[in-house]
Amino acid sequence: MSVEKITLEDPLDMHCHWRQGAMLNKMVPLSAKIFAGAMGMPNTNPPIFSLEDILEYKRAVEAAIHFEDNFQPYYTAYFQPNMSKEYLKAIKPHILSIKFYPKGKTHNSEYGCSPHDPGVLESLSNMEELEIPASVHGEADGFCMRREYLFGSIYEQWATMFPKLKIIMEHISDRRTLQLLVKFPNIFATVTPQHALFNLDAVLGGKLNPHMFWMPILKEPEDQEAILNAIMGINGLACVKHKLMLGTDSAPHPVDQKECACGCAGVFNASITLQLLAKPFFDSGKVEQYKMFTSGNAKEIYGITPPKKTVVLERVPSVVPDRVGVTVVPMLAGHTLEWSITEIRA
Numbered sequence: 001m002s003v004e005k006i007t008l009e010d011p012l013d014m015h016c017h018w019r020q021g022a023m024l025n026k027m028v029p030l031s032a033k034i035f036a037g038a039m040g041m042p043n044t045n046p047p048i049f050s051l052e053d054i055l056e057y058k059r060a061v062e063a064a065i066h067f068e069d070n071f072q073p074y075y076t077a078y079f080q081p082n083m084s085k086e087y088l089k090a091i092k093p094h095i096l097s098i099k100f101y102p103k104g105k106t107h108n109s110e111y112g113c114s115p116h117d118p119g120v121l122e123s124l125s126n127m128e129e130l131e132i133p134a135s136v137h138g139e140a141d142g143f144c145m146r147r148e149y150l151f152g153s154i155y156e157q158w159a160t161m162f163p164k165l166k167i168i169m170e171h172i173s174d175r176r177t178l179q180l181l182v183k184f185p186n187i188f189a190t191v192t193p194q195h196a197l198f199n200l201d202a203v204l205g206g207k208l209n210p211h212m213f214w215m216p217i218l219k220e221p222e223d224q225e226a227i228l229n230a231i232m233g234i235n236g237l238a239c240v241k242h243k244l245m246l247g248t249d250s251a252p253h254p255v256d257q258k259e260c261a262c263g264c265a266g267v268f269n270a271s272i273t274l275q276l277l278a279k280p281f282f283d284s285g286k287v288e289q290y291k292m293f294t295s296g297n298a299k300e301i302y303g304i305t306p307p308k309k310t311v312v313l314e315r316v317p318s319v320v321p322d323r324v325g326v327t328v329v330p331m332l333a334g335h336t337l338e339w340s341i342t343e344i345r346a
């Protein structure tokens with residue numbers, strides 16, 4: 001019997017964190033090895049706030065790419081109120097989107113703002129005019145399990161006020177958020193493997209597991225199922241399947257910042273995501289949709305043409321390493337995955 005196989009062309013990770021310094025030098029080559037392109041988030045310390053910051057970050061990322069990997073990095077800038085058209089015109093050639101962080105809701109978001117701050121609407125209006133998409137970490141104040149839902153009214157307000165602004169709801173985690181994709185033509189979303197495959201039990205259902213702790217936090221089984229169905233385009237959600245893109249939200253922290261009393265949110269997962277999601281798509285007979293979710297949809301939504309890269313996945317077991325580099329524990333460390341990457345042609 002021949003091995004079951006999926007061949008992906010130009011897979012893209014539209015949301016990841018490479019960090020800075022030594023961590024960046026470790027993370028960029030891992031993205032570059034298996035993806036044709038990936039979009040790095042701007043919540044560095046300090047954040048990417050200016051044209052100079054973007055150019056400096058670009059230099060650091062590009063210096064870390066191995067030429068033979070044939071990889072296109074994409075960049076973002078950190079949202080600020082009152083961004084002028086002059087500033088936006090200057091940065092536009094270097095970025096794909098601008099990332100909105102609600103103040104204090106995730107890693108390095110203390111530089112973010114409230115959606116109600118003066119100057120937020122002016123920035124969004126200028127972005128709409130200059131056709132720069134808004135990537136949004138959509139969480140409002142309130143109980144952690146309801147924060148994304150509570151941000152829904154902000155998404156509705158922005159999508160209505162700025163109908164030509166592409167709004168990307170990053171790493172959606174709540175089944176109610178999916179309805180915004182149905183309702184507004186200018187709303188899109190990224191989905192992580194963790195929100196499509198796991199629920200809060202993975203963090204709290206047995207021993208406390210800091211390596212399954214992200215923001216937005218994992219939610220109920222019904223949320224996970226609805227998100228998985230949406231990316232596969234089944235169970236009444238086929239109408240939004242072209243609006244969903246893979247964004248791993250791979251977010252490494254050194255192990256001492258995870259396994260401590262105040263564990264940081266975010267886990268490295270870029271190297272296992274394609275293998276992990278191969279199973280549900282293949283088993284549901286949705287391989288064509290897997291190709292759209294991991295590449296075609298992002299190309300269409302962002303209007304990008306990444307370099308050519310073919311990634312072959314086969315149903316052959318692979319074990320997730322205990323460590324990536326010296327300090328990073330990857331998601332599902334030590335677990336056996338049903339699928340492996342068996343060939344990459346760049």
Ligand SMILES: [Zn+2]
Nearest residue numbers: 015041249251
């Ligand atoms: Zn993120």
